[in-house]
Amino acid sequence: MKESGPVIVAAALIMFSVFFAFVFQEDVMIKSMGMALAFGVLFDAFVVRMMLIPALTKLFGKGSWYLPAWLNRIIPRVDIEGHALEKYKTVESQESEAKDSKETYDTTFKVYPQGATNVSKHQDVHGQDDARSIVLDDKTMALYQEVKQQTTNPLFLYDALMDYQNKHQLNSKQQATNIEQLNKILKNSINC
DSSP states (O other), rough: OOOOOOOHHHHHHHHHHHGGGGGGGGGGGHHHHHHHHHHHHIIIIIIIIIIIHHHHHHHHHGGOOOOHHHHHHHHHHOOOOOOOGGGGHHHHHHHHHHHHOOOOOOOOOOOOOOOOOSOOEEEEESOOOOOOEEEEEEEHHHHHHHHHHHOOTTTTHHHHHHHHHHOOOOHHHHHHHHHHHHHHHHHHHHHH
16 A cells, blocks of 8 residues: 555546546536546545455455456466466476587687698587688688797687678678669679
8 A cells, every 4th residue: 555555646646536527527427427536536545445355455464365266267378478488398498408408519629721631520419520620821821820839818819800890890881882883883793
């Protein structure tokens, strides 16, 4: 009641003032309806909702919330939170959730120079080939080796790529312009 009391009072006063405004009309029927509605709203808000209902709820205790079994069978069950769906979970979905939550991913990769014959492929947990090998040309391989020797950060390649992406990321207007230019070049080459 502490939280809803001010809301009930505010709503009642607003409705009272609107209905009481009907008193200033010339038609007697509208005046009487306005008076009846205005004081009816005040009676409902202050006597019924703020005194009578809380007193009866306290008096009857848990009986205030009693629902007869015949009525409980008729009323549809509404599960807003979705807890009733838990009983429909299959064993397979529970196992996959457990597996997904504990599964680790191999993020390692190997770097090979161009033309290397010992390029190997990793196999993932399901035994399928998963290519995590990077083949680099000679210049890039030399640069990679030089940077690798100068740093202790195992994620230096990732960090470098992220820096590159942040510095060279095109905004949407530049991308649209580049796409338009590319389309023009393609049209010209097709038409020739």
